[in-house]
Amino acid sequence: MVTIYDIAKKTGFSVTTVSKALNNYADVSEKTKKLILEAVEEMNYFPNSSARTLTTKKSWTIGVIFIESLGIGIKHPFFNEVIESFKQSVEMYEYDLLIVSRNLYNSKKSYLDHFRYRGVDGVVVVCSNVDDEQVKELMNDPIPSVVIDLSSETSSVVFSDNRLGSKMAVDYLYSLGHTKIAHIAGHEKTFAGQQRLQGYLESMKTLSLDVVEDYVVDGDYFSHEGGYLAMKQLLALESPPTAIYAASDSLAIGAIEAIRDHGFDVPKDFSMIGYDDIALARYMNPKLTTIRQNTHEIGQKAAELLLKQINTKEKLIEQVKIPVELIVRESCRKL
The missing domain is CATH 1.10.260.40 (lambda repressor-like DNA-binding domains)
Structure with a gap:
């Protein structure tokens, strides 16, 4: 051996x-x-894992929590890609992952209690809900942790530059001649939803464009259905927008379906831009113009931050903002 x-x-x-x-x-x-x-x-x-645990005083296990509101769990495209990147990064150093369900068998036991019981060396959390109390408890605890898709002053966090992504989306639509630009927003309790809405509002102001109150529509938790219902509201307006920036690709795909169901076309009648660049975006008809999140770099950077804490045995508080990229395809047209 x-x-x-x-x-x-x-x-x-x-x-x-x-x-x-x-x-x-x-x-x-x-x-x-x-x-x-x-x-x-x-x-x-x-x-030898037993010998290594005794020698290093580590369990060589990292806890993973994912919190989302659509109920699709690990199949969620953003979560899946980020955690796969994180997994590949920590596996190089012989760490295993322990994925914990939202519904623990003992409802009185918090995530933090569970991870202490299992003796994990650190925890990675994928969570966009700014009000989740158990995530706040984790971030405030000395246990090494890194949170993806949130901002915090008590824990290391990694997130995409959501506001810059919104600026890219609005600026691109404006460059095509659009001034009546609507936004299908993510849920107000999500970090990404808040940031992307804020970026949209700031960009519209910078370009001296009017933000029509009815042009900002709630898309709920970034779902296909949320996009469909939000687009129905926009289509019912007396003066609908010519372009829509949706806070996720799923919202954009739902909105495109609503447009077609009402007898209109993308991009002939409405230009559409999404956010995330999920795999489906490049295979749609028309192929979706979107803002790409670098899920590989998010997962990799989260792994680096967490392993650094585990090895130094210090709680580190760092914020890492990952750049985004505009991906131009076929769903927007010049006026």
């Missing part, structure tokens, strides 16, 4: 350096880590 001593002998590094590299310590260079991890893979090195 291959041991850590064999890895040290092959790479020429000390056993201590190899151990630090495997545990992602900050005082080992990325070049050294890369060489050691390549040797680990080549030699099929598998550390």
